[in-house]
Amino acid sequence: MRYEGTVYRPPSEAGSLIIQLTIGCARNTCTFCAMYKDKNFRIRPLEDVVEDLQMAREYYSRIKVKRVFLADGDALIVKTADLLYILGKVKELFPECERISMYGAPKDILGKTPEELKTLKEAGLDMVYMGIESGDDEVLKFVKKGATQAEMIEAGKKIKDAGMILSVTLISGLGGRKYLKEHAINSAKVITEIKPEYVGFLTLLVEEGTPMYDQLKNGEIELLKPQEVLEEMKLFVSNVDSEGTVFRANHASNYIPLGGTFNRDKESLLAQITEAEKRNTFKSDYFRAL
Numbered sequence: 249m250r251y252e253g254t255v256y257r258p259p260s261e262a263g264s265l266i267i268q269l270t271i272g273c274a275r276n277t278c279t280f281c282a283m284y285k286d287k288n289f290r291i292r293p294l295e296d297v298v299e300d301l302q303m304a305r306e307y308y309s310r311i312k313v314k315r316v317f318l319a320d321g322d323a324l325i326v327k328t329a330d331l332l333y334i335l336g337k338v339k340e341l342f343p344e345c346e347r348i349s350m351y352g353a354p355k356d357i358l359g360k361t362p363e364e365l366k367t368l369k370e371a372g373l374d375m376v377y378m379g380i381e382s383g384d385d386e387v388l389k390f391v392k393k394g395a396t397q398a399e400m401i402e403a404g405k406k407i408k409d410a411g412m413i414l415s416v417t418l419i420s421g422l423g424g425r426k427y428l429k430e431h432a433i434n435s436a437k438v439i440t441e442i443k444p445e446y447v448g449f450l451t452l453l454v455e456e457g458t459p460m461y462d463q464l465k466n467g468e469i470e471l472l473k474p475q476e477v478l479e480e481m482k483l484f485v486s487n488v489d490s491e492g493t494v495f496r497a498n499h500a501s502n503y504i505p506l507g508g509t510f511n512r513d514k515e516s517l518l519a520q521i522t523e524a525e526k527r528n529t530f531k532s533d534y535f536r537a538l
């Protein structure tokens with residue numbers, strides 16, 4: 249397999265075979281994101297992708313490849329016919345594969361018809377990861393996410409209606425102190441509307457070189473203190489109503505690890521947050537960045 253630049257994948261794809269179908273992110277506008285700033289977006293020639301799949305099959309000739317993740321940033325931007333071709337090749341070369349997944353940006357999901365998404369599901373695309381980041385329109389605009397709350401909800405529902413598993417991410421503190429309440433309450437609203445299978449929370453870490461780093465220096469955003477991050481999380485958990493959604497906030501960037509299933513574990517999650525507020529000892533930023 250050949251990889252170009254740093255390859256990012258969701259934590260749950262740690263054991264997956266990763267194949268780059270695209271290079272970079274087609275949008276690359278999000279002010280907080282440093283992931284693909286060094287890559288010019290392009291869709292790889294399909295024959296190169298197939299060659300990589302063949303190389304992987306040879307390399308893993310005695311190993312069962314159960315999961316395949318098609319990178320980079322938003323592979324769902326690829327034309328449906330081409331996606332079907334690649335999904336077919338994955339199935340042909342790795343008949344043992346149980347799950348194929350990729351990132352899907354809201355606009356790319358909305359660019360596909362319900363029938364196209366169903367065809368992709370039937371061809372083996374089992375799971376899509378969508379970065380919501382915030383459910384609040386002001387925050388989404390501020391971070392230049394390129395999608396509104398309504399579009400996030402519509403895109404998420406479309407993936408679920410196609411029968412695929414949907415995993416979404418949100419970012420604690422993304423609206424800074426100014427939008428703490430709106431970010432929490434509207435993010436809970438979006439999750440309540442979509443009811444994804446998985447929701448993961450990261451906590452904002454502002455990296456040098458990103459537009460948000462400059463905004464921070466200029467005072468355009470004020471970062472939340474750990475106690476405020478917990479206040480925001482409490483608001484989110486109190487307001488969300490998403491029966492069966494698996495919730496994880498155990499990424500390195502989070503001040504305290506949290507996890508459970510909504511709505512069953514809401515009370516216990518709130519109790520854990522209250523307990524952490526009382527303890528008032530948090531992971532240092534050095535360890536959050538690791």
Ligand code: SF4
Binds near residue numbers: 277278353379
């Ligand atoms: S957060 Fe996602 S959509 Fe935004 S620039 Fe980064 S990879 Fe692209």
